[in-house]
Amino acid sequence: MNETMVCAVGRVATQPVYREMASGPSARFRLAVTARYWDREKNAWTDGHTNFFTVWANRQLATNTAASLTVGEPVIVQGRLKVRTDVREGQSWTSADLDAVAIGHDLAWGTSAFRRGGKQETAAAPTAPEPNWETPPDDSEAHSDPSAQRQPEPAAVT
Template identity: 70%
Template sequence: MNETMVCAVGNVATQPVYREMATGPSARFRLAVTSRYWDREKGTWTDGHTNFFTVWANRQLAVNAAASLSVGEPVVVQGRLKVRTELREGQQGRVSADIDAVAIGHDLARGTSAFKRTSRPEQAASPDRSEPHWETRPGGTPEGAGRAPQQQAEPAVLT
């Protein structure tokens, strides 16, 4: 499938709008992406043109985005670019650029964030995980580290 995947770094321009749809949760917000360049004459960084994208999130990403994002926060959005042209009678065609988000996160180059995992119903039912156990022992070494390998039978000595 030929899709245009983009990664946009910018600021949340509008408060996310969350809706419960028949197909599941959906959220949308506007993303402002401003280019910056070094102006040699002024000797400073200068803002260039600002592009605005409508970011669409679905399912659990929509729930988490609506709960996590606020206007002005720096974010990174990865998703499929959709350029749409809307024609209205008596008016010029209007072009909009939308991003159907696959991933959204805070831009940690510009601040800190505290991650909080959301619970899923299927995870709560099965506490047994296939992940390795990473806890450390009181001595400070990971569990299982420094342990002698299982003893194997001594090789037979031929005389």
């Protein structure tokens, strides 16, 4: 089947809207993609035209999208491009939608902490607790008392 797969790099323009549908979870948000170019006359980077896409996510991707994204965050979206044209009340309009296959934070702009979703675990997966990968402090008291070890702090997403 011929589908137009695209990869769009931009920023979350609207807060994701999450809905429980008969077919399963669904989420949507607007993605702003602004072209940037080097303006030789100004000797500086300049913003070009901004394109807006409605991004649609389904099933587990919808759940994770609603829990992970907020307005202004840089993201990368891969999905099927769907361009629709319609006439309403005498006005013709066109919309560009992305049926998302994958969504992630753009790590060129900051850090992100990954956490597995509850439905991602399988029965064959071990149920042992996650090991503490934090390097213990150098003082000898912390080595003898396990409760004195620091707990890892979650990474901030910028």
